[in-house]
Amino acid sequence: MEEVKKKYKSYDELKKDLEGLQMNIKTDRETVLELTSMLNSSSLDTTERVDVMETLLDYLHQIDNAILFCDIGGMKLVIKNLNDSNAEMRSISSAILATSLQNNPKVKVYCIKEGVLHHFVRALSTEAELPVKKKLLFALSAMVRNFPYAQTKFGELGGFSVLAKLFTLPGTLEEATKLSERTLTLVVDLLDEHQSVTKDNKHHSSEELLTQYQNFPLLEHLLQNGFCEIVGNLLENIPQREFENGTIVSGKTEQGRHLHDPAILIGYGTNRNCEELPSEGHRSNALVCMTSSCWQHWQKCITSDGDVWEGRACVKQPPLHALMRTRLGRQLPIRTV
Template sequence: MSHWASILSTAAKVNLLVLVVSAVFSWSSLSDRVPEFALTKIEESDIKDDSGKEPITEDDADPEDLEVFYPTHQWQTIRPGQAVPAGSHVRLNLQTGDREAKLPDGENGKSDTREERRKRLGKVDVDSNAFTSQELKKVLAKMKESEKAERKAHEEEVRKKFRPIEQLKEEFEKLNVKMETDYEIMVKLIGKFNSSASTLDEKVAALYDLEYYVHQVDNAKDFLSMGGLQLMINGLNSTKAVLKEHAAFVLGAALSSNPKVQIEAIEGGALQKLLVILATEQPLAVKKKALFALSSMLRHFPYAQQQFLKLGGLQVLRSLFRQKGMETLHVRVVTLLYDLIVEKMLLEDSQHGDQMEEKIQQYRQVKLVPAVVEQDWCVVVSNLLAMPEHDTREKVLKTVGVLMAFCKERYRGDQALSTTLSLLRSEYEELAAEEQREGDKDGYFKELLGSVNTIIQELR
């Protein structure tokens, strides 16, 4: 009897020990939860394998090599290296020594299998801590394939709406419509103008269209290379006034802000021919286009300005003021003189580097202002203040203001100018006051009144 009592006492002690150890491990598994991470941290640093080495834990393993443990409502063994989702119940099986886990009691619904999760990957947000790297790669691959399919579908939709340029060209050719470049069009227009078979109207139409194209700098250079510029210069000698007019129009358009064409034009004799047109008896329309071409040649081209003065260009322009029916050209001439004088002044006053020094030296050789004073342009310009148009007066007032430094003594002795300035001041005082009454404090007439008052003040 004592022997069996001893055995029962020993068994009771073992059972008590099992309960204590179970409680300790249960408390340890709950305290090992790391709330800031999605997965439960499994500590096995104190467990060694048969080789005496510490096994690799979750913290040491490559994230792509981790395998996710998918818990159910039944206890399942956790294999080494598996990541357990947070919130799972974990225990140590004392009989087998394995860790086991399951879903918390009380959760509704069935647990998802791995296949079910894979089916829902494309429709739910993916948690990289809850899926293996292989599963994530498959999801990304599906997303790329979906994006590629959408892009391909969009390209197909665009192709259905729009036809390729090759197909359009073929259809245009079938309709006898060919897409031509500006160069090809200019070649045809020049050929039409230069052809003896073309009628006068056809030649005029060709020149009219050419003027539109040569406004562009690159087209003007192409126009020069194909011989069109010299044709226009020769056209200034035409016996037909309308051809002379439109040839000057095309020439002026090609010369505008195009130094290369300006140089070729003056070397081709365009300056002399334009001055001849302005100096001889010609229709107003012809002289108007010739003056336009001359202005395009002289602006920002000091060498041409110097040659203009040597050829007596100022005298030619002065003669326009003595010819009847040329009044509309007077303001254009004054505007040209103003632009040339201010152009030189601005360049000399501005800060510049070595690159502009050569151009400044060229401008210094242009003695435009002394020639203007010598030929009494001071009075010629100031007399235009008597014209009724406000726009004309504005341009003349600006020119008088620029010439004031050179023509002051001449202006002080001009009684007609003094009377005109007094009348203009009275007129613009009234117009400026009316502007202010209408709420326009800085109006157009106030600006003109300021210009008049400035000139009167300087002449006192």
């Protein structure tokens, strides 16, 4: 019996140990409160503040933690740090915003009241470090997706002009391409989002939400800031092998010449520049095919789901209502609209 007592702890001893463990376990709420208090401390240097924010980042994926962080004033400090002179501070601040804003309507409303869109537009215009720009773009994307009010405010602040300039930044080809790809991804996804609500209304959006989308002139912003020209320039820089291996859809002209530089465009609005468009199963805003070097007559277009439509479209110039449906060499689902 004595040997058993020596080998195993008694119930009272186990209970005492367990109580000690429970005393050392902090809830997420307690941790966020403590870290935010540290962030408010004037005694921390920049490196220590960055360390605290990196720890916070692990907790702010949780929706409730991110809302709490806003409620206790932590997000105000983060937004302010977007203008910090230290690149690491700007980077982690952008990452925290991106994480907290994703699928979190309450945080989005809080941040827009705090003027975060002004900070995004200014920071994207002035930021010299491409890695920081990418995180800023990620945060902006999380802010404006499925939030037409934020999209409207972003447009009013000249945000689409800033996005257009992201395609012509200096830097290595790989860095510039990644930034261009992410920017184009955001623009195309916003177009899809507007199409889904205003034309299809697949999610049965409320009248108020539908009105917000309808009142936001997304296409006008894109056209005014030269996105059609930007798309053409991007296509010219895509390696021919991307077209040859089927990553990007290609086609054949009426003359039989194989084209290696076509993009698939989704037309929004009326096809006023087209003499003739495919009619079977397609509305006036049907898929339009183009080449980056010239606009041709097309016999057919094969969509990603295997559908083929016959017909031809003669386009004298790029339709002002169309935007590229490819992301720099990445396979995309192509759909008629």
